[in-house]
Amino acid sequence: HDIERDVFSFLEDYPDMGFYFAKFPDQTFDISINNLDYSLFGKCWSGYFLTDEKGCVVLFQNKEKHFSDSDFIYTNNSLPYFLKSYSLFMSGIFLLKANREIFLEMSSEVSSSLVEKISLFDKPAAEETNFWGIISYLIDDCGIKINIPVSKYIESDRFQPNS
Secondary structure (H helix, E strand, C coil), rough: CCHHHHHHHHCCEEEHHHHEEEECCHCEEEEEEEEEEEEEEEEEEEEEEEEEECCCCEEECCCCCCCCCCCCCECCCCHHHHHHHHHHHHHHHHHHHHCCHHHHHHHHHHHHHHHHHHHHHCHHHHCCHHHHHEEEEEHHCCCCCCCHHHHHHHHHHCCCCCC
């Protein structure tokens, strides 16, 4: 097995949004849903990332977080394309963090850039009803977490209200 070609070793967790991934190929789980076989390799706040028998990546949605009526949302054509899309997403997150003073103004630009770049190599993935299109909408709508929420400060007794 070629370590440099192991996509899992490049996927960084992003706990603020509930993104967690297998770090090694032997950490994936084979599962069957509706008599179809999948390999589970990660999760986020809204569901589980699976590869199907053709190698396509889909999100199997949590029941509480449905983006659509379907249990599955198309994510990418392949695991390498998922890595590329996720990396573009994370670069957008860090761009927003670097420009936090103008977060509201930057979010639309980052959102548009994400879907434009993804559509260059996996056009269906960037459509608004698919995973990265939904993520783009969340970025544009400022629904993406880029820092520790105030509730965490309060829970840790670090929050000091202004006097």
